[in-house]
Amino acid sequence: RIGWVEVVCGSMFSGKTEELIRRLNRAKIARQKVEIFKPAIDKRYHDVDIVSHNENSIRSTPVNTSEEILLFAGDCDVVGIDEAQFLDNNLVEVCNKLAGSGKRVIVAGLDMDFAGKPFGPMPLLLSIAEYVTKVHAVCVVCGEVAQYSYRKVTSQDKILLGETDSYEARCRRCYTLGELA
């Protein structure tokens, strides 16, 4: 059997987790063995569940490094990884190895950080994937298609875990106007 890599990317609230859960559930319906991972750093809602903003959830294994995914993936058919932007660059090699051993690998993550810069291993994953899906949120200011995660608070740290209190989805225009304000 031949494996491959799928990436689902976009801003916060764009439905990445929703789409990842949809794909994994459909694999489960087809009686495929599914393993799901997320970086241990992401504890916003739950230690082991992956939860979308519309409150769908699925059980996952928290990992500290991308190599741990290789150790725990075992004999499954499909590997799901959420919040991949928080993992290390070795994730590229890990995904290639998993796909090389015949697994379908579905990776979801933020393509850009709050500053509009490529986030962690995501740009590398976009290059090596067979399939790339970019999903979009709705701009909370004007209702246009949003691709930016606008930070509403002043911290300049690249990683600031948070939700609607710290971030909002914005289109290119409203994101830029906010940055200039």
Ligand code: ADP
């Ligand atoms: P992501 O994983 O990309 O952050 P989720 O899958 O967790 O996204 O959540 C997507 C859901 O977020 C949508 O179905 C919708 O219910 C909700 N949502 C909240 N704010 C927005 C917004 N500005 N644009 C689109 N969806 C939003």
Ligand code: MG
């Ligand atoms: Mg998500």
